[in-house]
Amino acid sequence: MLPVYKINLPTPYPVGPVNVYLIKSKPCTLIDTGPDLPASRRALEEALASCRVALQDIERIIITHCHPDHCGLAGAIREAAGAQIFVNGVEAGRLTGERxxxxxxxxxxxxxxxxxxxxxxxxxxxxxxxxxQVPKSGILPLADREVLTFEDGELVVQNFPGHSQGHICLYDPQSRNFFSGDFLLPHITPNPLMEVSPETGRRLPAKKMYLDGLAHLLEMDIAEIWPGHGENIVNWQVTVDEVFRHxxxxxxxxxxxxxxxxxxxxxxxxxxxxxxxxxxxxxxxxxxxxxxxxxxxxxxxxxxxxxxxxxxxxxxxx
Ligand SMILES: [Zn+2]
CATH class of the missing domain: 1.10.10 (Arc Repressor Mutant, subunit A)
Structure with a gap:
């Protein structure tokens, strides 16, 4: 079983604190990082220390999506620890500054x-x-259904676009835990943020992409949702219904x-x-x-x- 620690970090954004997840296995992994601000970095280092992990021990960073509350510290952690950053290919350009x-x-x-x-x-x-900005060499693009292995288990990458074009979620088939990033949150309906296809230059149908993802989520075998903000969601089908209704x-x-x-x-x-x-x-x-x-x-x-x-x-x- 993957040993998961939930870490809550402050952000200056209206959404409030952000959750990042430490997976204390080999390779030592963080899901999301919190924003690139001294207070958030301090809070992250303190929380890691209470799990007996140093920032320098982080070997892998998985980014659910490139919004500053989720990916801001990725570059700093890479500088400090040499961690490899994994992110959906279409989002990578946001970290390198190409997009x-x-x-x-x-x-x-x-x-x-x-x-x-x-x-x-x-x-x-x-x-x-x-x-x-993060140099290209520090980033590895993730593909849909890619499996990330650990000494104690694995996480399956799944594309769930809509809140952002390259938003991913992560599924642990052993525990049936689902790390939802901002795809599904308690009490908040994620904004289908306007985005443009880098290939066509045309605006993407963000809401349709999002609602298709929600319908797909309902078909999954999930025990508990570990979101990017707020408390875990057990009765997640109820939350999905609320979002559809909204x-x-x-x-x-x-x-x-x-x-x-x-x-x-x-x-x-x-x-x-x-x-x-x-x-x-x-x-x-x-x-x-x-x-x-x-x-x-x-x-x-x-x-x-x-x-x-x-x-x-x-x-x-x-
Ligand atoms: Zn967020």
């Missing part, structure tokens, strides 16, 4: 009708928060917000979340676009482009 999230989503923000002043603000915010309610709300006059995704986002600014603009517009994508697919909404901005209408004109 620039803001640059990628810029055309989608313009198309969504986000005012230029807010886009400018966002550019400044995001440039100030770039990751500590998304279906959100689609209906967005449908009702569509009026006779076409509305942009940004206007929908402001109607859903008044007073958004900074990175919340990305989160809000992502939520709006995610619902609009589904409404378009279901034939409940239609979209027309006007002066480079997409306007959404109810398909039946009511």
């Amino acid at each position: 620039d999230y803001f640059k990628e989503i810029f055309p989608s923000l313009v198309k969504a009708g986000v005012p230029p002043g807010l886009i400018q603000e966002l550019a400044v915010y995001m440039r100030a928060r770039q990751y500590r 998304h279906s309610d959100r689609n209906d709300t967005v449908y009702r917000l569509l009026g006779e006059r076409g509305r942009t995704a940004y206007e929908i986002a402001v109607a859903l979340f008044p007073r958004i600014g900074g990175f919340d603009v990305v989160l809000g517009v992502s939520e709006a676009l995610a619902a609009l994508d589904i409404l378009l697919e279901d034939g409940r909404a239609k979209a027309e482009e006007e002066k480079g901005v997409l306007l959404y209408f109810k398909a039946d004109g009511n």
Whole structure:
């Protein structure tokens, strides 16, 4: 059986603390790292010490997805311990700096009708928060269904995109524990964050990808979910049902917000979340676009482009 230790680390983000998991077997492994901040690093070192592990003992880091609360310290731990970093191939570019999230989503923000002043603000915010870059040589890309072995067991990598394009979860077939990253969380519905395919440059159907993953999860034999934030989830099917319901309610709300006059995704986002600014603009517009994508697919909404901005209408004109 894999010896797993749950470690809770502070973050400066609205989501609150993040969970990272120490697997004290050979090779000594961390699932996620916490953000690249002195307080988080200190808390990580203290927690490891209470498990009689030093930062320098970490041999392998598995990243569920490249958001700063989950991967921020990967570069620092690699510098300190020489640990090998394992991450889904499409996410790796976020760690090496080859992929620039803001640059990628810029055309989608313009198309969504986000005012230029807010886009400018966002550019400044995001440039100030770039990751500590990791050299390519330190990163090994993970494939779906890849098996990572330990002296005491194994973890199976499974792609669960939607919250991020290359989000992975990890399944321990022996204990039937499932490390969900941000794919499934207690009390929080993960945002289907807007992302662009590096191959086509087109925005991805994040919500559809996410909901397909949720349906797949229901077919799995899982004893307990070990999430990236909050307490473990035992009755996880109930949580999955709640998330499905949340998304279906959100689609209906967005449908009702569509009026006779076409509305942009940004206007929908402001109607859903008044007073958004900074990175919340990305989160809000992502939520709006995610619902609009589904409404378009279901034939409940239609979209027309006007002066480079997409306007959404109810398909039946009511
Ligand atoms: Zn997170």
